[in-house]
Amino acid sequence: MTKATILMSVYNAAPYLQECIDSVLKQSFTDFEFWIVDDGSTDNSAALMRQQTDPRIKLFFNETNRGIAASLNQYLSKPDSKYIFRMDADDICMPDRLKKQIIFMDANPKIALSGGALEYFGEQTYTWYPAIFHADIVSRLLFNCAIPNPSLVIRKDAFSPEQLHYDESFVHPPMEDYAFLIQYFNTHRFANLRDIIVKHREHGLNQSTLYRQQKQEGILRMYDVLFDKLGMEVSEAQKKLHFNLSNNSPDFNTESIKDYIQWSNYLIKNMPKEYPPQKILKYYFVRFFKHLKSKPWQAFQLFCYLITI
Numbered sequence: 001m002t003k004a005t006i007l008m009s010v011y012n013a014a015p016y017l018q019e020c021i022d023s024v025l026k027q028s029f030t031d032f033e034f035w036i037v038d039d040g041s042t043d044n045s046a047a048l049m050r051q052q053t054d055p056r057i058k059l060f061f062n063e064t065n066r067g068i069a070a071s072l073n074q075y076l077s078k079p080d081s082k083y084i085f086r087m088d089a090d091d092i093c094m095p096d097r098l099k100k101q102i103i104f105m106d107a108n109p110k111i112a113l114s115g116g117a118l119e120y121f122g123e124q125t126y127t128w129y130p131a132i133f134h135a136d137i138v139s140r141l142l143f144n145c146a147i148p149n150p151s152l153v154i155r156k157d158a159f160s161p162e163q164l165h166y167d168e169s170f171v172h173p174p175m176e177d178y179a180f181l182i183q184y185f186n187t188h189r190f191a192n193l194r195d196i197i198v199k200h201r202e203h204g205l206n207q208s209t210l211y212r213q214q215k216q217e218g219i220l221r222m223y224d225v226l227f228d229k230l231g232m233e234v235s236e237a238q239k240k241l242h243f244n245l246s247n248n249s250p251d252f253n254t255e256s257i258k259d260y261i262q263w264s265n266y267l268i269k270n271m272p273k274e275y276p277p278q279k280i281l282k283y284y285f286v287r288f289f290k291h292l293k294s295k296p297w298q299a300f301q302l303f304c305y306l307i308t309i
Helices: 014-025 045-050 069-071 097-108 134-141 176-184 212-229 236-247 255-272 277-292 296-308
Strands: 004-010 032-039 057-062 082-090 112-124 126-128 154-155 189-202
Touching: 004 014, 004 069, 014 032, 014 045, 032 134, 032 189, 032 255, 032 296, 045 126, 069 112, 082 097, 097 154, 097 189, 112 255, 134 176, 134 189, 134 277, 134 296, 189 277, 212 236, 236 277, 255 277
Parallel strands: 004 032, 004 082, 032 057, 112 189
Antiparallel strands: 082 154, 112 126, 112 154
């Protein structure tokens, strides 16, 4: 039995695929299998996969494009390895990724899954350092996925075979990773490494970019699950306020500013005690004032409102 299995779904990723595969095969930790699933690609991806000769690689082929969640679900619970790693076909593993994550997971047996920092390159260049500890990660789940999906490692025996399953209804854009974290944050412990372990390629063919317009519907559905697990009753209007702020599209005017402030107060007062309110407040107002910075009149209106309450 190998210590780790890397599971990757591929769909029309030919321009980036070989570089991605090479980054996995050149890992300093070598006791792994690399399972690659072609999800009905129409480019040269399947042919590139068949050219691979490393014995650690296992290839699987879908006859038609099923979507990333369905493609992964066929194999997510199948490996005999202790750890299951996720990888995206257009990204690059840092050379010590597996080594660092396995050392961390071995030293922290209560952690069910973890990730690490991403270095973005391509159309955008920056580094995402996610929250490290479980309570902080859950606080961040209110605003985004919180554990970068290309950096994910799962402790297999922390989940039943039925639990190792992505929700296939979150297809366009694919948000199966976010939905998975929301499903288990209150029953399993999460963590992130501070180390940069994956280079994430930003380009116009990213699935999250192609389906950006359909994002709101999927996230509002996830909010239903998230707030229910937090024991909070949230109206449709409050969910839309939260979505707008979390996804960089707040509509600020005199009345809506009051609504955002009132929603933040409700959020802080009703979150379970194990999740630090100061962290939520920080994430919320960093986003809030980021948008007000370019709107001096609305900022003045907010100041006038705050001094009256």
